[in-house]
Amino acid sequence: MTQQTLENINLLDGLPTDVIEELNKQCRWKWYDAHEQIIDRQADSTDVFFIVQGRVRIVIYTVGGKEITLDDFTEGKQFGEMAAIDGLPRSASVMAIDRALLAAMPQPRFMSLLTGHPIVAERVLKNMAHIIRISNERIMDLSTLGAANRVHAEILRQARENMTDEDEAFISPIPIHSDIGSRISSTRETVARVMNDLARKGFVERQKNGLIVKNIELLTQMVEEVRGD
Amino acid sequence: MTQQTLENINLLDGLPTDVIEELNKQCRWKWYDAHEQIIDRQADSTDVFFIVQGRVRIVIYTVGGKEITLDDFTEGKQFGEMAAIDGLPRSASVMAIDRALLAAMPQPRFMSLLTGHPIVAERVLKNMAHIIRISNERIMDLSTLGAANRVHAEILRQARENMTDEDEAFISPIPIHSDIGSRISSTRETVARVMNDLARKGFVERQKNGLIVKNIELLTQMVEEVRGD
Numbered sequence: 001m002t003q004q005t006l007e008n009i010n011l012l013d014g015l016p017t018d019v020i021e022e023l024n025k026q027c028r029w030k031w032y033d034a035h036e037q038i039i040d041r042q043a044d045s046t047d048v049f050f051i052v053q054g055r056v057r058i059v060i061y062t063v064g065g066k067e068i069t070l071d072d073f074t075e076g077k078q079f080g081e082m083a084a085i086d087g088l089p090r091s092a093s094v095m096a097i098d099r100a101l102l103a104a105m106p107q108p109r110f111m112s113l114l115t116g117h118p119i120v121a122e123r124v125l126k127n128m129a130h131i132i133r134i135s136n137e138r139i140m141d142l143s144t145l146g147a148a149n150r151v152h153a154e155i156l157r158q159a160r161e162n163m164t165d166e167d168e169a170f171i172s173p174i175p176i177h178s179d180i181g182s183r184i185s186s187t188r189e190t191v192a193r194v195m196n197d198l199a200r201k202g203f204v205e206r207q208k209n210g211l212i213v214k215n216i217e218l219l220t221q222m223v224e225e226v227r228g229d
Numbered sequence: 230m231t232q233q234t235l236e237n238i239n240l241l242d243g244l245p246t247d248v249i250e251e252l253n254k255q256c257r258w259k260w261y262d263a264h265e266q267i268i269d270r271q272a273d274s275t276d277v278f279f280i281v282q283g284r285v286r287i288v289i290y291t292v293g294g295k296e297i298t299l300d301d302f303t304e305g306k307q308f309g310e311m312a313a314i315d316g317l318p319r320s321a322s323v324m325a326i327d328r329a330l331l332a333a334m335p336q337p338r339f340m341s342l343l344t345g346h347p348i349v350a351e352r353v354l355k356n357m358a359h360i361i362r363i364s365n366e367r368i369m370d371l372s373t374l375g376a377a378n379r380v381h382a383e384i385l386r387q388a389r390e391n392m393t394d395e396d397e398a399f400i401s402p403i404p405i406h407s408d409i410g411s412r413i414s415s416t417r418e419t420v421a422r423v424m425n426d427l428a429r430k431g432f433v434e435r436q437k438n439g440l441i442v443k444n445i446e447l448l449t450q451m452v453e454e455v456r457g458d
Contacts, residue, residue, distance in 0.1 A: 128354070135365070
């Protein structure tokens, strides 16, 4: 049974135990089922959520229901700061990927936490700067790369987080085509086609429990050449 | 002659006069010519810049030199907070649009300003939240709209800031095709083609000193229909 405590939340690292214990009591605690919606875009809630167990996915939906994944967050992270900070409607929807225990902190408590502990405010600022950098890269990719090259760039990104050798990586479990599609704003079919092409050319090899990525340096060159058009 | 003072910077609004005067002395002041580069992407400078006079453009360049405009900033705004906050290389390049007077504040002074004045920190947080929201919309547009509809969406955006009547707007001066192209990640030629099409259909009418946009409600519907695919 997972304990209802914020002691492993990165944002709060180093705060005194009594402050953490007080915050624990000021949050609403709730278990979410896999695929359950946590935040509805355009909703006017302003709570900040801390992930104590499980994973969540940040998504935006087009009017027609197309799903665009912005990011996945895991244990120790938080989400929902944006609406808490600017008071505007939620900028994205959030759903649980698997069963998740979340702590919802009311907006006024979150803001007083920032004012009272500059280290927390600094971490929130750094976190937002990171999101802006990632967004800029994505805008650049969307603006300059075709769908095939966006798949290559995404596989490379995942490979770099899972290097097993100088020029090789092992991504486990095997990335799901529709997940990649959602992340790079393309379709499952396009991703499947590009992945088959990469397998044929020897860049990826499917295993039972994961995907081997090879010739990473060459793949990097390919992406950068197209990016430069 | 513009005075070298930060008193009209929005971020610092409400700070005591003696704090402003001290900050004035702690900045490096410089005039930039039109089109002069202010920040080079990937440079390791960490100053924060305040715009006392003039306008600047935030851009990212692809390896091949394609220019993607992220935003234009004008008097009273600041830029360069990202590298000051996270210490990483600049996320974008910045150049002067016209002759501009800027104050460059050293990173340590900026960070102590945030810690010492929570209202300033809160404004920086709000500002970054705004940038993230804009980026999300742009990612959504790039992911769901074709180039023609991105032009429509951009014209609508500018029209809504310049309404003259319930269903009509006047954008002055006439938007430059290459500027629109840079902003929506398309070419000058594509923009020209789409704008001619809009003129033929009666949505825009070119005047000597500006662009009339008509039937804004209908144009909005057109954009939303495509966005929903």
